[in-house]
Amino acid sequence: xxxxxxxxxxxxxxxxxxxxxxxxxxxxGHLYGLIGPNGAGKTTVFNMLTGVYKPTEGNIxxxxxxxxxxxxxxxxxxxxxxxxQNIRLFNEMSVLDNVKVGxxxxxxxxxxxxxxxxxxxxxxxxQMNRQAMKLLKIFDLDGEAGLxxxxxxxxxxxxxxxxxxxxxxxxxxxxxxxxxGMNPNETEELMQTVRSVRDQFGIAVLLIEHDMxxxxxxxxxxxxLDYGRVIARxxxxxxxNNPKVIAAYLGGD
Amino acid sequence: MQFLSxxxxxxxxxxxxxxxxxxxxxxxxxxKMLNFAHGxxxxxxxxxxxxxxxxxxxxxxxxxxxxxxxCTILGVTLERVAYRPLREAPSLAVLITxxxxxxxxQQVAQLLWTSSPKSFQSVxxxxxxxxxxxxxxxSGETIVTIVACVVIMVGLIWFVNHTPAGHAMLAxxxxxxxxxxxxxxxxxxxxxxxxxxxxxxxxAGALLCSSYPTLQxxxxxxxxxxxxxxxxFGGIGSIPGAFLGGILLGIIENLSKxxxxxxxxxxxxxxxxxxxxxxxxxxxxxxxxNVKV
Numbered sequence: 001x002x003x004x005x006x007x008x009x010x011x012x013x014x015x016x017x018x019x020x021x022x023x024x025x026x027x028x029g030h031l032y033g034l035i036g037p038n039g040a041g042k043t044t045v046f047n048m049l050t051g052v053y054k055p056t057e058g059n060i061x062x063x064x065x066x067x068x069x070x071x072x073x074x075x076x077x078x079x080x081x082x083x084x085q086n087i088r089l090f091n092e093m094s095v096l097d098n099v100k101v102g103x104x105x106x107x108x109x110x111x112x113x114x115x116x117x118x119x120x121x122x123x124x125x126x127q128m129n130r131q132a133m134k135l136l137k138i139f140d141l142d143g144e145a146g147l148x149x150x151x152x153x154x155x156x157x158x159x160x161x162x163x164x165x166x167x168x169x170x171x172x173x174x175x176x177x178x179x180x181g182m183n184p185n186e187t188e189e190l191m192q193t194v195r196s197v198r199d200q201f202g203i204a205v206l207l208i209e210h211d212m213x214x215x216x217x218x219x220x221x222x223x224x225l226d227y228g229r230v231i232a233r234x235x236x237x238x239x240x241n242n243p244k245v246i247a248a249y250l251g252g253d
Numbered sequence: 254m255q256f257l258s259x260x261x262x263x264x265x266x267x268x269x270x271x272x273x274x275x276x277x278x279x280x281x282x283x284x285k286m287l288n289f290a291h292g293x294x295x296x297x298x299x300x301x302x303x304x305x306x307x308x309x310x311x312x313x314x315x316x317x318x319x320x321x322x323x324c325t326i327l328g329v330t331l332e333r334v335a336y337r338p339l340r341e342a343p344s345l346a347v348l349i350t351x352x353x354x355x356x357x358x359q360q361v362a363q364l365l366w367t368s369s370p371k372s373f374q375s376v377x378x379x380x381x382x383x384x385x386x387x388x389x390x391x392s393g394e395t396i397v398t399i400v401a402c403v404v405i406m407v408g409l410i411w412f413v414n415h416t417p418a419g420h421a422m423l424a425x426x427x428x429x430x431x432x433x434x435x436x437x438x439x440x441x442x443x444x445x446x447x448x449x450x451x452x453x454x455x456x457a458g459a460l461l462c463s464s465y466p467t468l469q470x471x472x473x474x475x476x477x478x479x480x481x482x483x484x485x486f487g488g489i490g491s492i493p494g495a496f497l498g499g500i501l502l503g504i505i506e507n508l509s510k511x512x513x514x515x516x517x518x519x520x521x522x523x524x525x526x527x528x529x530x531x532x533x534x535x536x537x538x539x540x541x542x543n544v545k546v
Contacts, residue, residue: 050434076436088431090424101424102435104417168436 003028009058019228032206033219041228042208051075079171083161091150099132102167175207259511265395267503268402272457273480274495276450282426282490283446289351292477293358298324298455299462313376321455328451362470375463398460482526488539
């Protein structure tokens with residue numbers, strides 16, 4: 001069975017059927033793309049996968065656990081992490097603390113241990129700092145650990161969001177337009193990073209992206225949405241030559 | 254010397270405001286709501302001490318601890334019963350509910366303990382200190398209040414910046430949705446915030462009533478509103494802001510009582526709020542809010 005099985009997923013906002021009958025099957029260790037024209041429902045699918053929206057139909061099963069309509073906290077603990085289309089870091093917190101917020105959710109100790117600064121707490125603190133620094137190093141952010149997140153340049157903020165998401169120890173990482181606003185060099189670098197994240201952590205990655213070079217460059221399977229429905233699926237070559245996809249992007253019938 | 258005495262008493266009164274304002278500001282920062290019942294939690298806490306210490310002769314420290322426990326349970330319960338169901342409701346609904354809770358607590362207190370003022374016995378055993386050959390006397394209450402406020406402030410700032418629960422609070426206050434998606438339990442974080450705010454309210458109540466020993470069901474109302482002013486003054490949502498706002502407000506109130514008019518002192522306090530809001534709407538240490546258009 002696949003890591004993530006989505007079947008017949010749909011959501012209606014009042015009378016508007018934003019997404020319907022979406023199926024997805026995601027295997028561990030692979031890179032997937034979700035593309036489509038603006039307003040096709042890509043981010044809505046992400047919001048359902050992460051519990052921000054509750055689907056009105058269909059099922060989402062992660063690693064054998066039904067996460068359909070569960071709370072974002074539950075889904076985060078179950079192993080889905082994400083980044084956002086418009087960066088949503090904790091701007092007033094340090095780069096290191098941003099990652100530590102992600103790490104907390106796996107570390108269990110009572111509030112009292114924390115308040116009393118018991119040895120167990122201090123050990124965990126050190127362990128957590130080390131872990132956070134290790135993650136930052138992967139993204140070449142270890143030199144900026146003490147800065148406020150808002151002080152980082154744009155490209156690094158995008159990287160920090162990915163680092164923070166990885167800190168929650170996900171099985172599946174969702175990236176919402178990771179290359180948005182990046183120049184070709186940064187995009188190239190990001191492609192390397194996403195690949196190495198997949199290799200190092202052995203997780204599955206599903207990403208939304210408008211930069212076709214990016215999507216075609218790294219995704220092994222691409223799903224195309226239009227008007228909330230899946231209109232095509234396949235590798236880069238299939239998608240590029242699919243008349244339905246061309247019609248969705250360029251108009252026509 | 255007279256001035257110094259007024260100033261120190263002002264700082265002491267301001268410390269009480271600061272402790273109450275911390276509850277306002279933390280709840281506002283994290284739950285994005287104004288808990289107008291906060292002042293009445295102080296009143297309930299003070300009654301607990303009045304009975305435990307004044308009537309049953311329990312040790313003063315134990316009485317305060319008991320009051321903190323009662324207030325914590327009360328604060329968390331209020332949040333759970335009255336505010337949590339309105340988490341997604343418009344903020345006006347929550348505000349009205351908070352005012353309702355405030356009246357509820359006052360009326361319940363009146364039913365249980367009548368509206369006749371009780372004379373509160375100070376929990377502070379420290380003798381007054383005389384300085385400058387007796388020209389300046391500082392009461393034990395004043396000293397304990399200021400010291401307690403500073404210790405609590407430092408502890409709270411450390412807690413927020415260095416513990417996982419504190420980080421969760423900061424994260425929720427910046428972006429509740431993103432925090433939730435990072436696995437932060439928002440409901441637990443908000444409960445913890447109410448617990449801390451209410452425990453501080455108990456301490457504030459003990460100190461307030463030790464310095465101003467009249468206790469009645471409306472005792473918490475005015476200090477509550479002034480602490481709210483202090484929180485806004487300092488920049489609501491900011492912990493150092495609540496501290497600064499509280500202290501400044503206490504000083505302004507005491508000095509205007511001494512040099513301008515006792516009757517007008519409250520009016521002056523609120524006038525200060527209006528001026529601050531006109532000149533600097535975010536308060537002294539308030540965060541800029543960038544709204545995207």
